[in-house]
Amino acid sequence: MNNYDNNKNNGEVLYTTLRLRMVERQLVRRGIRDDLVLNAMRTVPRHKFIPEKYRDSSYHDGPQPIGKDQTISQPFIVASMTEHLGIDSNSRVLEIGTGCGYQTAVLSEITKSVFSIERIPTLLEKANNILFELGYRTVKIKLGDGTKGWQEEAPFDGIIVTAAASCIPDELIEQLGYDGRLIIPVVESPVTQTLMKIIKTTQGITIEKLYEVRFVPLIED
Ligand code: SAH
DSSP: OOHHHHHHHHHHHHHHHHHHHHIIIIIITTTOOOHHHHHHHHHSOGGGGSOGGGGGGTTSSSOEEEETTEEEOOHHHHHHHHHHHTOOTTOEEEEEOOTTSHHHHHHHHHOSEEEEEESOHHHHHHHHHHHHHTTOOSOEEEESOGGGOOGGGOOEEEEEEOSBBSSOOHHHHHTEEEEEEEEEEEEEETTEEEEEEEEEETTEEEEEEEEEEOOOBOOOO
C-alpha cells in the first residue's frame, strides 16, 4: 500500500469510528430503539453524501449544507423519522425530497423497494451517482413535484417527506396503503413546523403531532 492509499484507508477507519460514536451518542442515548434503523445508520457512509468542504462535519449533531440552498438533516431527525415510518424489508417506501440521497440510502438498507422524488436536477443526478457507486441499485428516483406522489408505484406502506409542507397533500394520503404511515413536517405558523405522523386505516386517518422541527420549505407547484 502506498502512502496515499494508506492515508485514504485511515480516513475511512476514522469515519467509521465517528459514525459508530454518532449512533451511540446521538441516537441510542436519545431513545432510538429500532434495530433496523440503528443498523442502517451504522452502515450508511454519511460522509460520502456530503460535499467535500463540509465533509469533516459529516457526523456532527446537526444538519449540513448540500448545495442549492438545501441541507441534509441532522442524524437524529433522519433516524427518528425512519423509526416512525415503522418499515421492514417487505415495505414499499416513497421519499419526497431526495436531496443528497442520504435518507434514501438509510431507507434502502431496510427495504429494497424505495422510490424517491426530487425537483432539482443537479441534486438528483449527484444522488443517483453516489447511490449507484455505493451499491444501492434498486432505488428508483424521478424528477418532479413530490407533493403529487408517484401514482404508478402506489400504494406505499410508508411515505416520508423531507421538506416542510404548507398542508398535508391529499395525493400522498390517497397513495398510502391501509396501515400505511406518512411522516411529514407541516408549517403551522411562520415560526413553527411540526413533524406529523398520519396513519391510514380502513376507518379513516389519524394524525399525531410528534415534535417541532426546522426543515427547508417544500416547493409546491
Ligand atoms: N432527504 C434529504 C434532505 C433533502 S432537503 C437528504 O437526506 O439529503 C429537501 C429536499 O427536498 C431538497 O433537495 C429539495 O430540492 C427537495 N424538494 C423541495 N420541494 C420538493 C418537491 N415539491 N418535490 C420534490 N422534492 C422537493
